[in-house]
Structures are given as structure tokens and as C-alpha cells.
Amino acid sequence: MIDKRVGCAASAVADIRDGATIMIGGFGEAGSPIELIHALVDAGPRHLTVISNNTGSGRVGLAALIANGQVRKMICSYPRSANSMVFPELHRRGEIALELVPQGTLAERIRCGGAGIPAFYTATAVGTILAQGKESRRFDDAEYVMERGLRADFSLVKADRADRYGNLVYRCTARNFGPIMCTAADTTIVQVRELVPPGAIDPEVVVTPGVFVDRVVVVPHPQQESVLVKEGRRYP
Amino acid sequence: MIDKRVGCAASAVADIRDGATIMIGGFGEAGSPIELIHALVDAGPRHLTVISNNTGSGRVGLAALIANGQVRKMICSYPRSANSMVFPELHRRGEIALELVPQGTLAERIRCGGAGIPAFYTATAVGTILAQGKESRRFDDAEYVMERGLRADFSLVKADRADRYGNLVYRCTARNFGPIMCTAADTTIVQVRELVPPGAIDPEVVVTPGVFVDRVVVVPHPQQESVLVKEGRRYP
Amino acid sequence: MNGWTREEMARRLAADIPDGAYVNLGIGMPELVVQFVPRDREFVFQTENGLLGMGPAPPAGSEDPELINAGKKAVSAIPGAAYFHHADSFTMIRGGHIDVCVLGAMQVSARGDLANWSTGEADAIPAVGGAMDLVAGVKRILVITEHTTKSGEPKIVTECTYPLTGRGVVDAIYTNLAVLDVTSKGLCVRELAPGVTHEEVQAKTGAPLLTPTPENAR
Amino acid sequence: MNGWTREEMARRLAADIPDGAYVNLGIGMPELVVQFVPRDREFVFQTENGLLGMGPAPPAGSEDPELINAGKKAVSAIPGAAYFHHADSFTMIRGGHIDVCVLGAMQVSARGDLANWSTGEADAIPAVGGAMDLVAGVKRILVITEHTTKSGEPKIVTECTYPLTGRGVVDAIYTNLAVLDVTSKGLCVRELAPGVTHEEVQAKTGAPLLTPTPENAR
Numbered sequence: 015m016i017d018k019r020v021g022c023a024a025s026a027v028a029d030i031r032d033g034a035t036i037m038i039g040g041f042g043e044a045g046s047p048i049e050l051i052h053a054l055v056d057a058g059p060r061h062l063t064v065i066s067n068n069t070g071s072g073r074v075g076l077a078a079l080i081a082n083g084q085v086r087k088m089i090c091s092y093p094r095s096a097n098s099m100v101f102p103e104l105h106r107r108g109e110i111a112l113e114l115v116p117q118g119t120l121a122e123r124i125r126c127g128g129a130g131i132p133a134f135y136t137a138t139a140v141g142t143i144l145a146q147g148k149e150s151r152r153f154d155d156a157e158y159v160m161e162r163g164l165r166a167d168f169s170l171v172k173a174d175r176a177d178r179y180g181n182l183v184y185r186c187t188a189r190n191f192g193p194i195m196c197t198a199a200d201t202t203i204v205q206v207r208e209l210v211p212p213g214a215i216d217p218e219v220v221v222t223p224g225v226f227v228d229r230v231v232v233v234p235h236p237q238q239e240s241v242l243v244k245e246g247r248r249y250p
Numbered sequence: 251m252i253d254k255r256v257g258c259a260a261s262a263v264a265d266i267r268d269g270a271t272i273m274i275g276g277f278g279e280a281g282s283p284i285e286l287i288h289a290l291v292d293a294g295p296r297h298l299t300v301i302s303n304n305t306g307s308g309r310v311g312l313a314a315l316i317a318n319g320q321v322r323k324m325i326c327s328y329p330r331s332a333n334s335m336v337f338p339e340l341h342r343r344g345e346i347a348l349e350l351v352p353q354g355t356l357a358e359r360i361r362c363g364g365a366g367i368p369a370f371y372t373a374t375a376v377g378t379i380l381a382q383g384k385e386s387r388r389f390d391d392a393e394y395v396m397e398r399g400l401r402a403d404f405s406l407v408k409a410d411r412a413d414r415y416g417n418l419v420y421r422c423t424a425r426n427f428g429p430i431m432c433t434a435a436d437t438t439i440v441q442v443r444e445l446v447p448p449g450a451i452d453p454e455v456v457v458t459p460g461v462f463v464d465r466v467v468v469v470p471h472p473q474q475e476s477v478l479v480k481e482g483r484r485y486p
Numbered sequence: 487m488n489g490w491t492r493e494e495m496a497r498r499l500a501a502d503i504p505d506g507a508y509v510n511l512g513i514g515m516p517e518l519v520v521q522f523v524p525r526d527r528e529f530v531f532q533t534e535n536g537l538l539g540m541g542p543a544p545p546a547g548s549e550d551p552e553l554i555n556a557g558k559k560a561v562s563a564i565p566g567a568a569y570f571h572h573a574d575s576f577t578m579i580r581g582g583h584i585d586v587c588v589l590g591a592m593q594v595s596a597r598g599d600l601a602n603w604s605t606g607e608a609d610a611i612p613a614v615g616g617a618m619d620l621v622a623g624v625k626r627i628l629v630i631t632e633h634t635t636k637s638g639e640p641k642i643v644t645e646c647t648y649p650l651t652g653r654g655v656v657d658a659i660y661t662n663l664a665v666l667d668v669t670s671k672g673l674c675v676r677e678l679a680p681g682v683t684h685e686e687v688q689a690k691t692g693a694p695l696l697t698p699t700p701e702n703a704r
Numbered sequence: 705m706n707g708w709t710r711e712e713m714a715r716r717l718a719a720d721i722p723d724g725a726y727v728n729l730g731i732g733m734p735e736l737v738v739q740f741v742p743r744d745r746e747f748v749f750q751t752e753n754g755l756l757g758m759g760p761a762p763p764a765g766s767e768d769p770e771l772i773n774a775g776k777k778a779v780s781a782i783p784g785a786a787y788f789h790h791a792d793s794f795t796m797i798r799g800g801h802i803d804v805c806v807l808g809a810m811q812v813s814a815r816g817d818l819a820n821w822s823t824g825e826a827d828a829i830p831a832v833g834g835a836m837d838l839v840a841g842v843k844r845i846l847v848i849t850e851h852t853t854k855s856g857e858p859k860i861v862t863e864c865t866y867p868l869t870g871r872g873v874v875d876a877i878y879t880n881l882a883v884l885d886v887t888s889k890g891l892c893v894r895e896l897a898p899g900v901t902h903e904e905v906q907a908k909t910g911a912p913l914l915t916p917t918p919e920n921a922r
Binding site: 181213 | 757801
């Protein structure tokens with residue numbers, strides 16, 4: 015019987031090795047798989063490349079992973095925000111690399127990575143410094159840059175509910191990068207608030223079909239990043 | 251107030267002119283917008299290019315549009331099936347052109363047309379006659395062909411329910427090409443079984459957000475192509 | 487005081503958005519536009535993090551950390567809203583499905599070049615978000631900005647000195663002093679704020695301004 | 705009678721699909737595989753027209769014309785199924801997410817080239833469907849076919865003469881006479897049907913056959 019449940023976050027991330035490329039879902043705290051990230055801090059792999067829209071807040075979640083010196087490179091669209099100090103400090107000191115990607119291009123690169131598309135053309139960033147060094151080409155009298163699909167060894171994603179097949183639904187704008195990141199990694203690890211029996215999620219409303227998911231960890235009461243930041247918490 | 255309802259199928263398709271390119275949803279009869287197609291037969295525009303997975307069955311729906319001499323070219327993946335005689339006859343007589351596209355490439359070309367992507371690379375059809383005349387290119391030691399995004403002047407799509415904003419949900423495998431075709435036309439015309447008030451479709455389960463839809467026609471009891479074919483019906 | 491307040495700028499801009507428009511609002515001053523939808527019109531607000539049909543901020547205490555806008559502020563969803571993932575969201579934006587985007591600016595050039603994402607300084611942490619996608623994909627780009635910087639330097643210039651967000655992308659500029667159209671001939675003053683003269687606007691602008699004549703309209 | 709029946713071929717093939725596999729079945733003989741899932745395993749069937757978790761045909765009279773498979777036959781959906789549109793469906797297929805695809809064949813070459821979509825005749829109406837996407841994207845391609853054509857011509861050949869579906873894509877071939885693996889050295893006989901000899905299979909095959917030795921395994 016297919017059953018993708020894994021007992022705990024620690025065992026779900028245990029095989030992530032030094033040098034791995036990891037996609038981490040979320041837009042700000044919405045959809046950020048904070049328990050999986052903390053398990054990754056505990057596990058301790060280093061020299062990671064992380065693909066995520068932001069770089070975390072305060073000293074918890076993704077910011078904690080960065081502060082812990084485990085990340086050598088970030089691929090993201092918006093590496094600063096109100097409570098983001100860790101990444102800017104390390105980046106200014108030259109201790110972490112940054113590949114800045116427009117948000118829509120980042121999303122499309124991830125989707126293409128999951129769909130077997132090695133490269134595509136987009137009008138985004140044409141005529142800007144973010145197109146420098148990239149191939150450009152005209153189609154139908156407009157200019158486009160070529161962008162490459164993006165894949166990862168692992169994706170860490172937060173969803174709302176799952177069944178044992180790994181079918182997922184999300185909540186509100188916490189959906190953001192989850193569905194596309196699930197498709198673009200060799201191993202997709204998802205934390206959900208609730209596990210339900212097969213069929214409890216209407217086949218019409220499944221957002222991520224189970225084929226894209228490898229491991230499901232149930233975290234019934236996930237921590238809220240903004241609350242931890244407000245309380246000045248740090249991890250570990 | 252935004253209200254995309256149109257009174258009847260005839261008025262919904264009235265501005266489709268000779269020479270238009272039209273995407274028509276459906277995989278076989280599932281999702282085929284038969285009432286909209288029949289309205290297009292009545293309206294009579296000619297020299298159409300039609301993008302649709304199949305070429306219709308019997309002498310109704312898409313097959314009727316072709317039989318009526320209105321289509322100069324089909325772009326599709328599977329132009330024959332059990333009850334498909336009209337297209338093969340006309341094609342053998344040289345009266346209708348065919349651009350044969352692998353089904354997944356067809357889907358991706360339509361999605362890209364809707365997403366502002368003029369071209370992309372795929373491994374599908376590499377080494378086959380369907381890649382002949384197309385640019386190919388190596389990425390990471392594998393070969394890919396370049397395919398172009400596909401757009402249309404109009405899309406005709408069948409969904410199950412809509413609200414006045416044009417938010418759509420579909421039923422079962424009748425979803426097929428509808429959601430991507432809605433994104434890839436200048437004007438998207440949808441027939442639905444039922445119109446519901448805004449909010450009656452949970453924002454979590456909307457499949458096609460209303461921004462992709464221009465006109466909604468309510469057809470409470472759509473005809474079923476296979477029944478019409480079995481009865482030997484023809485349109486008009 | 488001469489000129490428009492921030493709220494008046496937002497109201498003036500909102501008056502130019504047609505009924506039924508799909509609208510994306512940038513972070514900061516553009517967010518004010520949501521308060522000034524003309525009474526006889528309906529706009530649908532899209533936020534690129536995955537919501538079409540964004541409604542106003544919820545009452546204090548009932549915010550949902552999973553229901554936010556692109557500025558990561560709590561918002562609500564109207565009846566008839568839809569959630570979707572980022573690739574679908576940017577299909578809307580990059581595929582030309584959004585009618586209007588309202589953005590702030592650090593600089594706008596007479597040709598409609600926009601700089602609004604980076605000072606280009608060596609130790610700045612650049613953050614682009616969806617700005618380059620929006621200017622490349624949305625049909626009409628409206629900039630809302632104070633006419634000059636806090637120190638009085640022109641933000642509307644012949645040539646942007648900051649790194650660009652996009653070239654030739656801006657359609658119109660709404661400032662505290664005037665409404666300017668970007669035309670093929672250059673910047674054209676469509677409207678002056680109360681008590682503001684063409685000369686005053688020109689003095690605070692780093693590029694030549696045209697007055698509206700039939701041939702200056704693009 | 706020597707050799708396997710169609711049902712035995714499907715059963716033999718199904719026995720090689722591992723537990724938990726995501727499986728796409730082509731039209732025709734491949735559809736038989738759904739009846740022979742080994743008792744201790746669970747497969748999830750994908751059909752490229754937009755369903756993961758395809759179940760068996762419904763009882764006569766309760767077919768739903770909007771719930772069909774890629775062969776346009778009525779099917780059902782298991783608890784835990786999901787519907788999706790064509791671009792998402794081919795993301796599964798082309799993105800390498802489907803483990804096994806079972807296809808019929810007109811010809812298979814010793815190098816694993818597959819021809820199963822067109823005779824290439826001038827007046828034929830070619831119809832490719834998802835075949836080229838499946839062979840390009842699915843991890844393991846299994847062919848199920850009679851060993852020869854109805855007139856006794858070999859279908860397993862040195863070089864396909866019909867237009868290809870894909871080059872070097874087939875991993876194994878299940879016929880009424882044998883199970884063949886496509887290896888880097890050529891076709892290798894993994895198993896003979898009851899009462900069938902290697903010589904008999906070779907006589908009906910248009911390419912040289914290897915016998916399984918450690919060094920012929922790929």
C-alpha cells in the first residue's frame with residue numbers, strides 16, 4: 015500500500031547531504047515550512063544552495079538556517095524584508111552568494127524544471143542588468159531573454175492537508191510556491207497540518223496530485239514565524 | 251458591475267470573423283462546447299484555423315464545423331477516431347490543412363501562449379519526423395526541439411459552473427484543455443451548465459480565475475456528442 | 487498648500503482606471519488606490535502572491551497570516567475571489583491579462599523607462615520581487631510618486647541613473663503636482679494640480695515637458 | 705498452444721512493475737494490465753487526459769461521458785484520485801514523474817526505437833496523441849505486443865521502417881513468445897514463454913537475440 019507518511023520532520027530530512035540544492039516554499043511566512051527547516055538546522059548539512067522567494071525573518075526558519083552557516087548560495091527574488099537581517103549581513107561580508115531572479119521568472123523556471131523544459135524565453139528583465147550575460151532573441155518583433163529551468167535535490171513545502179498518496183491542498187495565499195516546487199525536486203518533502211483518508215479531498219480540488227510528493231510529515235500546530243520573530247526567538 | 255454573462259451562444263460568437271484562429275476545448279466529446287460550435291456553424295465565418303485536440307465525430311459539433319467548409323486548417327494531436335470521417339475525407343481531398351502536434355507539446359504551446367512565453371524547448375518528438383524543420387539544441391547533454399507558444403483570436407470552452415466574474419470549475423476529465431485555452435486567446439467564450447453567485451465557488455477550488463474569461467453563456471442541458479452521433483444526427 | 491496630497495493623487499489615478507479593470511497595486515503609495523475606486527465602477531485587484539479578488543485589510547485582531555498581499559500585509563478576499571500558485575499568478579501578469587499596474591518609482595525617464603528596485607549601490611542588497619514581471623507584462627503601467635525626492639531632486643528625468651526595472655514601460659505618471667503622459671514625443675502634461683503652474687512643474691522636472699495639443703497626444 | 709495469451713502477457717508485464725509505481729497505459733492491449741495488479745502491490749494509474757488514480761470501467765449503464773481515459777472509454781476514479789488540465793498532466797509525463805508507461809508497438813528496433821503511431825503511407829491520416837510525450841518523459845517504457853504481425857512479419861527489427869515515435873526509448877518488450885530487454889549490447893531474451901524455444905523466438909525476430917548472461921545485462 016502506498017503510504018508517504020514519515021514519522022517526524024527529523025527523519026524526513028535525514029538524507030539531505032552537504033552541497034544539496036533545496037527549494038523551500040513560502041512567500042514571507044505564508045507557506046514557509048518552518049518545522050522542516052528547523053529539522054534541517056538540527057541535521058546540519060552545509061554548503062546548501064537554497065531556492066526560495068525570500069531569505070527569512072529574525073533568527074528562525076530560513077533565517078536560522080542561513081545564520082547557522084549552512085547556506086552557501088541563495089536563489090531568490092526578494093532577499094530583504096522588514097525583519098530580515100541575517101542574509102544582508104552575511105552577503106555584505108561575502109559569506110553567502112546571491113542569484114537574484116525576478117519573481118515571475120523564478121516561478122516559471124521552477125515550473126519548467128518540473129515539466130521537463132530545459133529553457134524558455136521571457137520578456138521579463140529585457141533591457142535591465144538582470145538580463146546581462148543571458149542570451150536574448152527576437153520573436154515577432156519583440157525581444158526576449160532565455161531562462162533555464164530550475165531543479166533541486168529536495169523541496170521542502172508546507173501544505174494544509176494531505177492523504178497517504180500525497181495529494182495536497184493549501185490555504186489561501188500560503189499556496190504560493192508550494193505546488194510548483196513539489197514538481198521540481200528529486201525528493202519532495204511536505205509538512206501538513208492534517209492527514210485525511212483517501213477520498214476526503216475531492217478529486218476536483220486537489221492542488222498537488224500525489225505523484226509529485228515523496229514524504230508527508232504531519233505537524234498539527236505549526237509555529238508562526240512572525241510570532242517567533244516578535245518574541246525575539248532564535249533557533250536552535 | 252462586472253458581469254460577463256452573454257444572453258445566448260449566437261451573440262457570444264457573433265464577432266468571430268473569416269480567417270480567425272480559434273481554440274476549441276475538449277478531448278473527444280468530454281469538454282467539447284457543442285452549443286458554441288453549433289452557433290459558429292450558424293454564424294458562418296470561413297477560412298478558420300482551429301486548434302483542438304481532435305477533429306470531432308459524426309456530423310455534429312467540431313465535425314459539423316469542418317463538414318460545413320469553414321475550417322481551412324486544423325492544429326491538433328489526434329485527427330482521427332472511431333467516428334471521425336469528415337476530417338479524413340477533406341484532408342485526403344486536400345481541402346483542409348493539418349498541423350500535427352504531439353499532445354503534450356500542444357498543451358504546453360497553448361499554456362505558453364497564455365503566459366507570455368514565445369518559445370520553449372522540449373524533448374518530445376526529438377529524432378522523429380515531427381521535429382523536422384524545427385530548431386534543435388542541446389542542454390546538459392540531451393537534445394531538445396524548440397516549440398513556439400500558440401495563441402488564438404478566440405477560445406471556445408465548456409465548463410461546469412461560473413460566476414459573473416467568469417471564475418470557472420469543470421467536471422472530471424472534461425477539464426482537459428479548457429483552463430489553458432482560456433488563457434491563450436484574445437477573447438475567451440465559455441459555456442457553462444450553471445451560473446452561481448460570486449462566492450458560491452470556494453476561492454480555493456476555482457480552476458480558471460475570471461481574469462481569463464470574457465463571455466459566459468449558460469447552457470443548462472448541453473447536448474451529448476456521442477448520443478447525437480449514435481442517432482445519426484447532423485448539424486445544421 | 488499647492489498640489490495634491492497622497493490621497494488626492496491616488497484618487498486622481500483611480501479615476502483613470504476603467505470599469506471592470508483587473509488591477510495590480512505595488513507596495514507603498516500604490517496601495518492607497520484601493521480606497522478610491524469610483525462609486526460606479528468595479529475593479530478586481532490581483533496580488534502576485536496568489537490572489538485575484540483581493541479585498542481590504544481585515545479588522546484588527548482578525549488577520550490571517552496565510553492571507554496576505556505582495557507587501558506581506560494582511561488582506562481579505564472578496565466573494566468571487568480565487569487563489570492560485572505563483573506560476574499561474576505570473577501567467578496572468580506576464581501573459582498580458584492584467585489591465586493596469588500602479589507602481590512607485592525612484593526615477594522615470596521621458597521615454598517611460600522606470601527605475602524602482604535598486605539604487606545600484608555596491609553594498610545594497612538588491613530585491614526585485616515581481617516588478618520586472620509587472621512592467622513587462624501588464625497592459626498599462628501607471629506610476630504614482632512625489633514629483634521630486636525628499637531633497638528636491640527631480641525623479642522625472644531625461645535618463646534614469648538607477649538600474650532600470652524596464653525600458654519604455656510607463657504610460658502615465660501621477661505626482662503631487664501633475665498628471666503626465668508618456669508619449670512618443672516625450673512627456674506631456676495632461677493635468678495640473680490646483681494652484682500649480684506648468685512652469686513650476688517644469689522647474690521640478692529633469693526632462694522637457696510638452697503641453698497637451700492634439701499632436702502631442704500619442 | 706505454445707506461448708502466452710494476451711492476458712498472460714499483461715500479467716507477466718504487470719509482475720515487473722514495482723509496488724507504488726505511477727503507471728500510464730496506452731490504448732489497446734496495454735489496457736489489460738489494469739486487471740493484473742499483483743495482490744500485494746498498489747499501482748496508481750495516470751491517464752493523460754487528466755486523471756491520476758484511474759479506476760476500472762464502471763458498471764454498464766453508469767458510464768459518465770465526462771469521466772474517460774485516453775482511449776475515450778468510460779472509467780472511474782479511485783478514492784484519492786485527482787483531476788487536472790492537460791498542461792499539468794503533461795508536466796507529470798514530460799517532467800519524468802511517471803514511473804512506467806506500457807505501450808503497443810508497430811515496430812521496435814534492437815536499439816529500443818519505437819514506431820507505434822503512423823504507417824507513413826501517403827494517404828494515412830497521422831494521429832500521434834501523447835505517444836511521443838510519453839516515450840520522451842516516462843522513466844521506463846514497456847512495450848506489449850504480439851511477436852509478429854498477423855501475416856507473420858517480424859515486429860522486432862534491426863531498424864524500424866515506420867516513422868519513429870522515439871529513438872532508443874524502449875526498455876523491455878513483452879510478447880506472446882518472450883520477454884526481451886533492450887540492452888546496450890542489443891536485445892536480450894530474459895524469459896521464454898512455456899513451450900517456446902530461443903530458436904523459435906529468434907526465427908520470428910528481425911534482429912539478433914542475446915541470451916541472458918551477466919555481461920549481457922545492461
